[in-house]
Amino acid sequence: xxxxxxxxxxxxxxxxxxxxxxxxxxxxxPRQRVVAHIGKEPGLDRxxxxxxxxxxxxxDGRAHQADFLEGPDPDPPQWAEVDVSRLRVERLRQFGAPYxxxxxxxxxxxxxxxxxxxxxxxxxxxxSTMACVLTLARFCAPSSELEIAESWYxxxxxxxxLGIAADKVNDDRLYRALDAALPCRDRxxxxxxxxxxxxxxxxxxxxxxxxxxxxFEGCMERNDQAQRGYSRDKRPDCLQVCxxxxxxxxxxxxxxxxxxxxxxDVTTVEGIIETMREKYGQERRVWVMDRxxxxxxxxxxxxxxNAQYLVATPKAMLxxxxxxxxxxxxxxxxxxxxxxxxxxxEGSNERFVLCxxxxxxxxxxxxxxxxxxxxxxxxxxxxRSTERKTxxxxxxxxxxxxxxxxxxxYSRAARFFDVDIKEQPDPTDAKRPRLQVSIRCxxxxxxxxxxxDGCYLLRTNMAESDPEFLWQTYIGLTQVEASFRIKKxxxxxxxxxxxxxxxxxxxxxxxxxxxxxxxxxxxxxxxxGLGTCPRKLVKEIAxxxxxxxxxxxRAGRDLRLRVVGRPEKRLNDxxxxxxxxxxxxxxxxxxxxxxxxxxxx
Numbered sequence: 366x367x368x369x370x371x372x373x374x375x376x377x378x379x380x381x382x383x384x385x386x387x388x389x390x391x392x393x394x395p396r397q398r399v400v401a402h403i404g405k406e407p408g409l410d411r412x413x414x415x416x417x418x419x420x421x422x423x424x425d426g427r428a429h430q431a432d433f434l435e436g437p438d439p440d441p442p443q444w445a446e447v448d449v450s451r452l453r454v455e456r457l458r459q460f461g462a463p464y465x466x467x468x469x470x471x472x473x474x475x476x477x478x479x480x481x482x483x484x485x486x487x488x489x490x491x492x493s494t495m496a497c498v499l500t501l502a503r504f505c506a507p508s509s510e511l512e513i514a515e516s517w518y519x520x521x522x523x524x525x526x527l528g529i530a531a532d533k534v535n536d537d538r539l540y541r542a543l544d545a546a547l548p549c550r551d552r553x554x555x556x557x558x559x560x561x562x563x564x565x566x567x568x569x570x571x572x573x574x575x576x577x578x579x580x581f582e583g584c585m586e587r588n589d590q591a592q593r594g595y596s597r598d599k600r601p602d603c604l605q606v607c608x609x610x611x612x613x614x615x616x617x618x619x620x621x622x623x624x625x626x627x628x629x630d631v632t633t634v635e636g637i638i639e640t641m642r643e644k645y646g647q648e649r650r651v652w653v654m655d656r657x658x659x660x661x662x663x664x665x666x667x668x669x670x671n672a673q674y675l676v677a678t679p680k681a682m683l684x685x686x687x688x689x690x691x692x693x694x695x696x697x698x699x700x701x702x703x704x705x706x707x708x709x710x711e712g713s714n715e716r717f718v719l720c721x722x723x724x725x726x727x728x729x730x731x732x733x734x735x736x737x738x739x740x741x742x743x744x745x746x747x748x749r750s751t752e753r754k755t756x757x758x759x760x761x762x763x764x765x766x767x768x769x770x771x772x773x774x775y776s777r778a779a780r781f782f783d784v785d786i787k788e789q790p791d792p793t794d795a796k797r798p799r800l801q802v803s804i805r806c807x808x809x810x811x812x813x814x815x816x817x818d819g820c821y822l823l824r825t826n827m828a829e830s831d832p833e834f835l836w837q838t839y840i841g842l843t844q845v846e847a848s849f850r851i852k853k854x855x856x857x858x859x860x861x862x863x864x865x866x867x868x869x870x871x872x873x874x875x876x877x878x879x880x881x882x883x884x885x886x887x888x889x890x891x892x893x894g895l896g897t898c899p900r901k902l903v904k905e906i907a908x909x910x911x912x913x914x915x916x917x918x919r920a921g922r923d924l925r926l927r928v929v930g931r932p933e934k935r936l937n938d939x940x941x942x943x944x945x946x947x948x949x950x951x952x953x954x955x956x957x958x959x960x961x962x963x964x965x966x
Contacts, residue, residue: 452916456912466505490533525911567613569645573654576610578594578608580598590625608622614841616888623873673825675835680821686717715826718832736778747771748802780807783804851884852880856880913928925955927953928951
């Protein structure tokens with residue numbers, strides 16, 4: 366279908382008009398058929414056919430779609446003669462990563478959620494929009510609120526995507542957005558469960574729970590939760606808080622809780638499960654936890670709540686299954702791990718699963734061997750220092766403290782040595798007795814260690830009796846550990862610089878939201894057959910830029926067109942498979958006649 370110019374002379378006067386012509390196939394070959402006659406419009410000639418390009422699309426039922434940057438009503442095409450020798454490019458900005466992050470934000474329904482939860486007031490910019498800016502910045506380039514306001518936002522195309530000018534984004538507005546978003550935390554968890562179910566078909570009958578810590582920089586005098594405790598970040602010198610995270614077996618974050626920094630893992634279980642029961646019902650969920658969460662009181666509480674559990678037991682419990690360790694009837698899985706369902710005591714509805722990993726056997730023996738070697742050398746040095754003739758170690762309390770520090774440093778090897786320190790009279794100095802240090806290596810424990818290396822025991826009250834299924838379910842805890850690594854390394858959770866408890870909690874909430882987007886992108890890629898490595902996709906798509914193309918025209922006007930760079934074919938195919946096409950039409954920013962320069966007369 367195309368346009369054909371027509372001329373007609375009536376009474377010596379020539380009229381020009383256009384005909385819309387369609388090619389059709391006939392028995393005698395292709396023929397042209399006039400669909401409609403279109404009158405002459407001002408400015409319509411052979412060179413400038415303004416607005417008629419989309420007529421064929423409309424007649425064929427293909428309406429022209431507005432571009433993402435243009436808004437709902439795009440301007441009609443404009444034609445001008447351009448001086449290409451003076452063409453230039455300005456305002457190069459990041460487009461790809463913010464565009465992807467904003468698409469995730471909207472697909473998760475977070476724009477609607479915060480828009481409904483945070484009621485508008487007298488603010489010039491909605492707090493829900495500022496919460497979006499905070500989360501997108503945490504997802505794309507983790508930094509402080511001051512860095513976002515002064516540098517990051519200006520370098521991105523978010524002013525076009527969100528419609529907020531860069532001068533409207535300042536650190537004070539971002540800090541106040543943290544305060545406005547924090548009260549929505551509990552309702553956010555229910556919203557996420559609904560969206561996960563709609564988007565990925567996720568189910569929540571199995572929940573995985575683990576805990577980590579993150580530290581502060583500063584004294585934190587206005588944050589009572591900031592305490593010193595066991596630091597997973599190897600920063601015992603800093604105050605910290607503990608964060609308990611709940612995820613699905615697919616790795617999708619559901620909820621989190623913040624605990625005091627000196628809280629032990631085992632004391633958090635009852636509170637987190639009771640909170641989930643109160644907010645989301647009492648259905649029979651399966652809780653999967655590591656051995657650090659296990660205590661008889663916790664398991665008893667779970668049974669009282671009719672909850673199911675699958676947990677790892679302390680290493681000492683393996684002693685009860687020594688006979689099963691010696692047997693050969695193990696079920697071998699594809700990755701080399703061996704599992705075995707053990708007999709349970711009469712009257713108990715629990716099941717125990719023995720697991721043995723060849724790779725873990727080698728790792729445990731290598732670590733233990735190094736620690737035994739280093740501890741033996743250190744103890745022998747201590748013994749020689751007591752046997753010297755001059756400047757010998759004489760105080761028993763000092764020697765015992767040194768032994769204690771050595772056993773603490775090499776904790777895996779401590780149980781393999783018995784160290785006895787006695788005072789013996791010195792014939793050369795009756796007032797100062799000598800120390801006699803005896804060191805004995807316990808061979809019986811060494812034999813048990815060789816047998817139990819690489820082995821661990823699972824405990825459950827589930828009705829499932831397949832040991833392979835139970836092991837696969839327990840290994841899902843690696844999804845929680847992966848989420849902790851993403852939060853800390855990719856999303857900049859640590860360290861926290863906010864001094865008040867509310868601001869620190871809001872910072873953790875923004876990090877949680879960015880983690881939700883990260884793991885959702887992982888599931889999105891997996892469903893599209895693109896693997897499960899969001900880090901690589903974000904890195905590649907971050908190379909897409911937005912830029913302003915300045916076109917000096919013959920009429921003396923400078924046209925400023927805002928366009929998005931075209932990615933290479935491979936990346937464009939990835940975005941197509943995700944159903945995330947890039948804007949494909951420029952946006953006219955300005956078309957102004959330049960001012961006449963001032964001249965002296």
